[in-house]
Amino acid sequence: MESDIDFGDLRDDKLIQQKLTNFHNSVQKIGKIVELSSNPDLYEKLTTKEKVDFDLFMAYTLNTLFWLYMKTKGEDPNKSEIKNQLNRVKEYMVKAKDANDKAHRPRVNQAAAARFIKHGIHYKDGDEPEEPPVKKMKLSD
Template identity: 35%
Template sequence: MSAGSRAEDYPQEIDDQLKDFDSSVSSVKTMLDKLMSMSRNDLLQNLDPLDQAKLDLMSVYTLNSLFWMYLVTQGVNPREHGIKQELERIRTHMNRVKEITDKKKAARLDKGAAARFVRNALYDSEEKELRKKIGVQESFRQPTVKALEAELRDAEEVESETLQNTICLSSNELKNHFSAENG
């Protein structure tokens, strides 16, 4: 066939699209040649399990996509063929691998940074100034958990005593009020 007869085989408007398609098929062929030149064991040997799963899924998806295209070129509707369900199944697995990858990349809690954040949030500049005034050197030691718990218990006891005193006073006032009304 000469170049002149090729131009008559298809409309000239799709020439750029066909050239793009041809270059895409050539790049796929090049990648497949690279993959096929190495044994599967050699490929998987240097990969961790997650990357192995990605490689397997990519290979299966590529193969099924090429079969989809083959069906289209043969005039078969791939949406009515079993290949559609297979591609959906592979996409489901690809999404699961993506979720696992995203979890690995997710931010982790830095306990040291969190402790510094809390310590600085609880920092009291007035206490520092008071320590300077009375000549006490500032210590970088934070109160222990036991000390904080003891302070909390003391505060709760004082609050409880105050509340009880208020209730007693209120009940005495009510008694006095009702005795004055009845008397």
């Protein structure tokens, strides 16, 4: 992997070079995403669902980056408020997913359900069945 990183004393260690290069590339990708998020024209073109997904993604990403920052400083992020914030964003991700899935659930055919109820219930207060309504019968001679 060719990169513009000066590895100095680590130029012989290919494993560390690869990990540092991957890290550097990931940081650049994050920078591009953050740069895109500051463009209001792109954000306005998104649908409501895409805006919700994007906002949740950004909230989770920034909280995760802060969690990583605390970890690099030697602090325990699990004892800080950042853990609660990450859990809160996860809860909203689940809520957003559930809200989106409601649109794809099967719908009840109300007319058919009404017919089932109308013709299927022959019980009143007790367990004894009610007599079905008498139909007029034509007697033919």
